[in-house]
Every structure is written in structure tokens, then in C-alpha cells.
Amino acid sequence: MTAEHARTRPGDEPAAGALGLVLDSTALLADDERSRVAEALDGRLEVVPLTVVVDEEAAPDGELAPAELCAAMEAGSSVYTSMPAPEDFAQAYRRLAEAGADRIVAVTLSGALSGTCAAARTAAEEAPVPTTVIDSRTASAAVGGAALLLAEGAAAGRGPEELCAAAEDFLREETTALFCPATLTFLERGGRIGRAASLVGRALSIVPVLTLTDGVVDSSARVRTVRRAHERMLARAREFAESLRGTCETVLLVPEGELTAAPAATREFAALLEETARTEGWGHRTGVLSAVLTAHVGPGAVGLVVRAQQ
Known part of the structure; x- marks a missing residue:
């Protein structure tokens, strides 16, 4: 069962039951957020890793130290990524069903950037319990915000149809992702440059957002x-924060692993962002881009996710 499920009428939806949640490894959840999600779902959380390949040596996303990956990319190593197989998702669905989940929701990296969503949907066709796959159409901390919404909504007794609709609304209306790469080389090399392709020939004279x-x-x-x-x-x-008309949170994203290892310009931006967040009353945190996303945006990039606070 995919996200193209029929909507039920008010009052017809079954009870929330025991929800299981699947994310891929590009979704960013800080340690405290992961604990909140796991607690709300009684541990029914699975993360399916993508793979990063450096000079033909493969490593599951999350196992390669950020500083090591950045150093390899700066040294000119061959770096590419690969998506999970449908069977990887199928195994995650089976584990959640065995853990007591009677409904599963999977939220993935944008389907326009990766075949991960398609793999999740293929596996969902044979899942042991009804499974909905949501194409986030975004990445990183934006997906993490949707995970918090789903988990804590399920713990509060909201039904799966209502939760999926709320998560899709959140991803479409209540979060945005911006990033500034140091170079467009890695996005171009990985074929992920999308509508920004026209910038490539002018990369020496502009800095894109x-x-x-x-x-x-x-x-x-x-x-x-x-x-x-x-x-x-x-x-x-x-x-974007003004458009939310409520509490929001900013998440600064760096590929280097530690803000102290980021370029001076990134550190200056981090200080300005933190000061602005404090003045505006926004929540604020710093996170690390997954190795898979770093492989495409490159060292020296800086990302910013703005999202409604969960």
C-alpha cells in the first residue's frame, strides 16, 4: 500500500493501533530526537541505510566519519552513492511487524534525488501489514521533523490516515531546506543538479543558494x-518563519561533523543564525549532513532547514 491510499471519512478511521516507522539514513534525527521517536513508538523505528562508495570501498551511510569523507573528496577520491534494495526495506517492514506494528509508515528522501522511495514502495507491496510510503520531496532535518510529528501523533492516539495527511502537509507547507555548496562540481557529477544546471557554466562568477x-x-x-x-x-x-505563524526551529547543517572543522564563513554564519534565532524566539540546533548527502553537495557546503517546531 503506497501513499496513494483512499482517504476515510471523519469517524470512519480505525484506532491508531501500533505504528511502526521506517526512515532512510539521510533523515536527520539528533540523539534526543531519536530517543523521542523511539519512546513514542515503543521502539518501533527502523532506519534503512544508503551506501557511500569511496575509491570503490563501500560503507553504509553513518559508518564513515564525516571528516574522513570530506578529506577524501577534497583529495579527489572517487565518491558515489547507492540506494537500498527493496529487500532492505522488506526486512525492515518484517522486523516492525514482528515487533507488534499493525501499520507502517515509511518516509524517504526525495524520489527526484534517489530511487530509495521507489525501493520502499516496491517492498511495501508485499509487506506483512498495511504500509504507506511517503515521498518527502525533501531531505535531512526536514524529514526528521516529519518523523517527530508521526511518532508523537501516534503516541497521542491519532490514526494512521490522519497522521499521513498531517506529515504530507508538514513536508509540503511547514518546512523548507536551503543550502549553499562551495562548488557545484559534486552535484553535477552525481547528476543531482536538477533545475540549477544552468548555473554550472557560471560557477566561477556566482555563489548559488x-x-x-x-x-x-x-x-x-x-x-x-x-x-x-x-x-x-x-x-x-x-x-519562511513568518509564514509559519507559530513556533519554528532552524537546523544548521554541516558536512564536516563538527562546526569547529567547518570553513570560517560557515562558523560566522552559524553565529549570526544563532543570534537571530535567539532574538526571534526560534528553536535552533546544529546537525551533521549524512555522508550520502555530503557526497553530493561536497565539503564546505552549508545547509539550513527551517521547520515548524514539533
Whole structure:
């Protein structure tokens, strides 16, 4: 059963039951957030890893140290990624069913960026319990926000149809992802550059601010310096936060693993963002991009997710 399920009428939906949640490894949940999700679902959480291949040596996403990956990319190593097989998702679904789940929801990286969503949907056709797959059309901490919504909503007794609709609304309306790569080389090499392809020939003269529009990499702004790009990211964050008309949270994303290892411009932006969040009353945290996403945006990139606070 996929996300194209029939909507029930008010009052017809079954009780929430025991929900199981599947994410892929590009979804960002901080340690405290992962604990919240696992507790809300009584441990019924599975994460299916993608794979990062560096100089033909494969490692599951999450096992390669961020600093090691960045160093390899800067040294010119061959780096590419691969998606999970449908059987990887099938095993996750079976484990959740064995753990007592009577309904499963899987939320994946944008289907326009990876075949991960298609693999999850293929496996869902033979899942032991009804399984809904949601194409997030985004990535990283934006997906993490949807995971929190689903888990804590299930713990509060909300039914699966209502929860899936709420998660899809959250992903479409209540979160946005921006990023500024140090170079477009890695996005171009991985074929993930989407609508921003026209920028490639001018990469030496501009610094782009990119976003995910309908799940596809798109250009949000084109400026001349990294500082201006970061200013544009902050301006976009303010605009989006105002549109939420409620509490929001910003998540700064760095590929290096530690903010102290990021470029000076990123550290300056981090300080400005933290100050702005404090002034505006936003929640704020810093997270690490998964190795799979780093393989595509490259070292020195900076990402920013703005999302309604869960």
C-alpha cells in the first residue's frame, strides 16, 4: 500500500493501533530526537541505510566519519552513492511487524534525488501489514521533523490516515531546506543538479543558494560572495518563519561533523543564525549532513532547514 491510499471519512478511521516507522539514513534525527521517536513508538523505528562508495570501498551511510569523507573528496577520491534494495526495506517492514506494528509508515528522501522511495514502495507491496510510503520531496532535518510529528501523533492516539495527511502537509507547507555548496562540481557529477544546471557554466562568477522545489534541486538566489549567499539564506529563513505563524526551529547543517572543522564563513554564519534565532524566539540546533548527502553537495557546503517546531 503506497501513499496513494483512499482517504476515510471523519469517524470512519480505525484506532491508531501500533505504528511502526521506517526512515532512510539521510533523515536527520539528533540523539534526543531519536530517543523521542523511539519512546513514542515503543521502539518501533527502523532506519534503512544508503551506501557511500569511496575509491570503490563501500560503507553504509553513518559508518564513515564525516571528516574522513570530506578529506577524501577534497583529495579527489572517487565518491558515489547507492540506494537500498527493496529487500532492505522488506526486512525492515518484517522486523516492525514482528515487533507488534499493525501499520507502517515509511518516509524517504526525495524520489527526484534517489530511487530509495521507489525501493520502499516496491517492498511495501508485499509487506506483512498495511504500509504507506511517503515521498518527502525533501531531505535531512526536514524529514526528521516529519518523523517527530508521526511518532508523537501516534503516541497521542491519532490514526494512521490522519497522521499521513498531517506529515504530507508538514513536508509540503511547514518546512523548507536551503543550502549553499562551495562548488557545484559534486552535484553535477552525481547528476543531482536538477533545475540549477544552468548555473554550472557560471560557477566561477556566482555563489548559488539552492533549495528543493517539488523535490528537485533548484536555484533560490545567485550572488557574488559566500557572505551574501549566507545573508540570502537567513533572509529566506526569516520569510519562511513568518509564514509559519507559530513556533519554528532552524537546523544548521554541516558536512564536516563538527562546526569547529567547518570553513570560517560557515562558523560566522552559524553565529549570526544563532543570534537571530535567539532574538526571534526560534528553536535552533546544529546537525551533521549524512555522508550520502555530503557526497553530493561536497565539503564546505552549508545547509539550513527551517521547520515548524514539533
